[in-house]
Amino acid sequence: MSGSNDVAVLGVGMHPWGKWGRNFVEYGVTAAQDALRDAGIAWSDVDFVSGADTMRNGYPGYVSGATFAQALGWTGARVASSYAACASGVTALEAARTRILAGLADVALVVGADTTPKGFLAPNAGDRPTDPDWLRFRLLGATNPTYFALAARRRMDVYGATSEDFAKVKVKNARNGLANPNARFQKAVSVDDVLASPMVADPLHLLEICATSDGGAAVILCSMAFAARHAGSAGAPVRVAGVSTVTPTYPNTVIDLPDMATDSTAVVARDERTFKQSIAHAAYEEAGIGPDDLSLAEVYDLSTALELDWYEDIGLCKQGEAERLLNDGDTQLGGRIPVNPSGGLACFGEAVPAQAIAQICEVTWQLRGQATGRQVEGATAGITANQGLFGHGSSVVLVR
Amino acid sequence: MTAKTRAPALGSEGWFTADPEPALLGQQCTACRTFVFPKAGYGCPNPACLGTEFDEVRLSRSGTVWSYTDACYQPPAPYVTPTEEHVPFCIAAVELAEEGLVIMGQVVAGVTVADLRVGQRMELVIDVLFSDDDTDHLIWKWKPVTEGEVA
Numbered sequence: 001m002s003g004s005n006d007v008a009v010l011g012v013g014m015h016p017w018g019k020w021g022r023n024f025v026e027y028g029v030t031a032a033q034d035a036l037r038d039a040g041i042a043w044s045d046v047d048f049v050s051g052a053d054t055m056r057n058g059y060p061g062y063v064s065g066a067t068f069a070q071a072l073g074w075t076g077a078r079v080a081s082s083y084a085a086c087a088s089g090v091t092a093l094e095a096a097r098t099r100i101l102a103g104l105a106d107v108a109l110v111v112g113a114d115t116t117p118k119g120f121l122a123p124n125a126g127d128r129p130t131d132p133d134w135l136r137f138r139l140l141g142a143t144n145p146t147y148f149a150l151a152a153r154r155r156m157d158v159y160g161a162t163s164e165d166f167a168k169v170k171v172k173n174a175r176n177g178l179a180n181p182n183a184r185f186q187k188a189v190s191v192d193d194v195l196a197s198p199m200v201a202d203p204l205h206l207l208e209i210c211a212t213s214d215g216g217a218a219v220i221l222c223s224m225a226f227a228a229r230h231a232g233s234a235g236a237p238v239r240v241a242g243v244s245t246v247t248p249t250y251p252n253t254v255i256d257l258p259d260m261a262t263d264s265t266a267v268v269a270r271d272e273r274t275f276k277q278s279i280a281h282a283a284y285e286e287a288g289i290g291p292d293d294l295s296l297a298e299v300y301d302l303s304t305a306l307e308l309d310w311y312e313d314i315g316l317c318k319q320g321e322a323e324r325l326l327n328d329g330d331t332q333l334g335g336r337i338p339v340n341p342s343g344g345l346a347c348f349g350e351a352v353p354a355q356a357i358a359q360i361c362e363v364t365w366q367l368r369g370q371a372t373g374r375q376v377e378g379a380t381a382g383i384t385a386n387q388g389l390f391g392h393g394s395s396v397v398l399v400r
Numbered sequence: 401m402t403a404k405t406r407a408p409a410l411g412s413e414g415w416f417t418a419d420p421e422p423a424l425l426g427q428q429c430t431a432c433r434t435f436v437f438p439k440a441g442y443g444c445p446n447p448a449c450l451g452t453e454f455d456e457v458r459l460s461r462s463g464t465v466w467s468y469t470d471a472c473y474q475p476p477a478p479y480v481t482p483t484e485e486h487v488p489f490c491i492a493a494v495e496l497a498e499e500g501l502v503i504m505g506q507v508v509a510g511v512t513v514a515d516l517r518v519g520q521r522m523e524l525v526i527d528v529l530f531s532d533d534d535t536d537h538l539i540w541k542w543k544p545v546t547e548g549e550v551a
Contacts, residue, residue, distance in 0.1 A: 122476040129411030130441070134478055139412055139529065139539055140506055141475035146491055149469035150504075157467070157518035201469045202513045250447050255466070255493050255502050264435040265500030268446055 003288060007100050008227035008237040009398065010220040011039025012361040015113065017184040017215035017348045024057050027216030027354070028064070028113030029071045035218040041107065041230070044075050046220070048105040050096040051081045052088035052112030052353035055124075064353065065092075068111050078105065085388025086300065087245060088112060089217070089356030090396055094243050096221050106226045112353030113216030121212060133258040133389070140260060145209050145303070147257050149201035152305030156203060159320040161308065163203055165327070167194035169304035170207055170346050172332050177343020179373025182358075184213050185347045194304075208304040213349030217357035219364075238367045242287030242397035248275040257389035279393040280314040280385050287397035291315035294337055295379035296366055298359040300386035301344040311339065314385050314395070333374060341366060341374045356394055359384035367400040409529045409537040414439065416540045418526040423461055424540055426499065427454035435459070435499040459503075462523040462545060463496040468507070468516045480537075482530035488512075492542045494522045508543045521545040 013034025015027035028051075036043055051065030060067040065079040078099075084091040089112045096108035121144055128134040136142040155161040171191055177183040189207060197206040222230070227237045249271045251263030256275070273281055284290050291314060299310035308322035316337055317325045325331055331339040340346070342362040345355070363382035365371040380400055387393040408415065415438055416424050426437035429444040431451030436444070437459060444451035474486035490507035507516070508527060522542040529539035 123478065125477075127410060127478070135411045135438075136504075137475060138478040138480070139409055140491060140504055141471050141479040141489070142491060142504065143471070143473075143475050146469055146471065150467040150491075150493055153469055153513075154467040154518060199472045201471060203469075250445060251500070253502070255504060260504045261437045262502040263445060266498070267432055267434040268448070 003241055005101060005286070006224055006239040006241055007097050007221050008224055008239055009360070009364050010041065010107070010222045010227060010230065010237060011035040011037070012220070012364045013038055013218045014182045014358060014361055015216035016182045017213045017351060019184070020214045022115065022214070024054055024113040024115040024214070024216070025060065025067055025071050027214060028068045028111050028218070031113065031216035031218035031354070032068060032072060032109055032111045035109070035220045039220040041220065043072055046075070046107050046109045047077050048096055048099050048108040049077050049079045050092040050108055050110045051079070052092040052110070052357065053081050053083040054114045054353050055083065056117065057115055064112065084245070084392040084394070085390060086350070086352055086386050087356055087388040087392040087394035088353040090243065090386070090394030091245055093219065093221065093357065093360065093396065094245050097240060097243055100221060100223050107220065107222045109218060109220055110357060111216070111218040112357050114351040114353050115214045116212040116351065132260070136258045136260055142260070143201070144257060145201040145204060147255070148209060148303035148306055149204045150255065151309060152203050152303060155305055155308060159323065161305070161323050163195060164191055165308070165323045166203065166208055166304040167191040168326055169301065169307045170194050172326070173301060173340050173344040173346035176333060176341050176374050177347025180343050180347065183343045183347035184211075184349050204303050204305065210302050210345035211349035213351045215348065215351035215354050215358070217354040217361050219357055219360055236400060238364045238398055238400045240396060241289070241399045242283040242285070244279050244282035244286070244395040246278055246282045246393065247391045249278065252391070256387070274313070275393065276309065276313040276387060279387065280383060280395045283383065283395035283397045284315070287399070289381060289397060289399070293381050294383055296338045296341055296363070296376045296382045298340055298342060298344070298362050298382065298384045301340060301346055302350070304346070307339065307344065310385055314383060333376065338376050341371060341376055356384065356386050359386065360396055360398065363398045367398060404531065405535045406538055407535055409539050412539060416526060417458070421461065422524050422526045422540070423458040424503065424524060426457050426459045426501070428457045429454055435501055437501055437503060459501070460496045460498050462521060463494040465516060465518050465520045465522055466493040466495045466502045467518060468492040468513060470513050480530040482528070490516060492516065492522060494542050505540050505542045508541050511544060515544060
């Protein structure tokens with residue numbers, strides 16, 4: 001059964017993740033061409049190009065939709081470029097979905113790609129004392145792993161999580177990534193390997209924190225009517241059933257990048273859901289399904305411990321039960337609800353504007369039964385979840 | 401040798417005071433009374449309030465640890481490493497009960513993560529973030545309250 005607000009995923013494509021050091025446009029074009037081939041349509045069939053921006057590659061990155069459109073050859077298609085930190089890919093997808101649902105486009109290309117510098121992600125150069133992203137580095141020395149570690153330590157002190165629990169997330173994801181040709185890291189690791197890697201921000205070790213990568217991902221979205229006309233031997237298409245790009249509700253009470261403080265709960269009571277809980281909740285509401293209906297989830301494991309937070313925030317278990325879910329094997333391939341069968345950020349590293357799109361590629365392959373070597377058997381529904389900085393986050397429910 | 405000038409680190413001017421006691425300076429909306437730290441640049445962040453005027457308030461000088469970590473690697477610029485070689489330091493997020501705020505800060509030198517736990521009491525101090533030839537650049541830091549001390 002399909003909902004009246006569904007759109008179809010006609011094609012997906014990726015450029016492998018790595019540290020290639022080449023122009024990001026190349027990765028995006030490769031991914032877009034793969035997605036067009038996968039969809040079985042011509043580039044000229046696309047009437048809307050929605051780019052997810054990169055902030056680290058100069059002007060072409062700020063107008064990514066036009067950059068990719070020109071590289072593929074101008075066709076007169078409408079264009080938009082979106083930036084929403086780690087959620088950029090889904091913000092671009094949402095622009096395409098809403099345009100299709102409004103009847104203003106039939107077929108859209110959603111594409112994002114990045115070339116990243118080495119080491120910690122740091123703010124742009126120059127003194128910018130009114131920019132919270134500059135201030136947290138300057139005044140506190142607070143890097144991205146600082147925030148990941150605050151979340152991890154809280155799990156330990158409040159729920160009794162251990163370093164071994166966290167390491168097991170990496171072990172699971174590394175095993176899944178062995179079968180993913182687009183993953184940057186395809187190497188099995190043990191709990192001992194993880195715990196022996198250098199401590200970056202206690203309690204998180206180097207192997208528990210996602211790297212920054214180069215990569216590109218693309219999705220061809222179309223109206224259900226176009227998909228029906230186009231359907232060949234491929235059978236029913238994967239559908240986008242729900243998209244969430246919600247912002248936090250005041251007071252936002254969980255400290256997150258790049259802020260140095262939370263909102264105040266002195267006057268306005270906290271919402272029943274935290275921001276991260278509200279992200280997936282909105283996607284479920286739109287899709288009309290819940291966590292019990294899922295076959296798999298792709299969540300943003302910026303750190304091992306953050307994957308465990310997501311188990312709770314997308315409703316796979318109650319608060320404080322994520323470690324039990326992991327240790328029972330529920331979230332491994334073959335378990336009740338596999339999480340990050342792609343290998344996750346643990347195996348990819350983050351290519352910011354491409355990552356949320358890559359999550360959609362993986363769920364699409366899973367729902368089509370094409371995730372060779374890492375297939376979740378009989379998958380019918382999947383969710384993606386991610387969180388960026390400055391109040392961005394996204395979640396997409398896909399069904400087939 | 402003349403004494404160095406002591407000044408808030410760039411970007412934190414007006415965010416804290418050492419006089420008469422160390423305290424963060426937040427704001428309280430004159431309309432809805434919610435608290436804000438760091439100071440609101442534009443208007444009240446409470447979406448139900450259109451307030452644009454604030455009282456400057458001294459925030460509670462002590463609170464409890466919400467979470468904590470350390471910086472084992474040298475943070476990149478614009479962080480200024482205060483010593484020749486990077487010395488790991490802790491960062492804590494501390495919950496102020498009265499204001500309902502959680503505020504991050506470096507923890508004073510000499511404290512390691514082994515000395516910290518969620519829920520423990522911390523107090524605010526004003527300390528040197530880094531120094532250059534003529535100025536000590538100041539910032540707030542959190543310091544564990546030892547048993548028997550009154551914060």
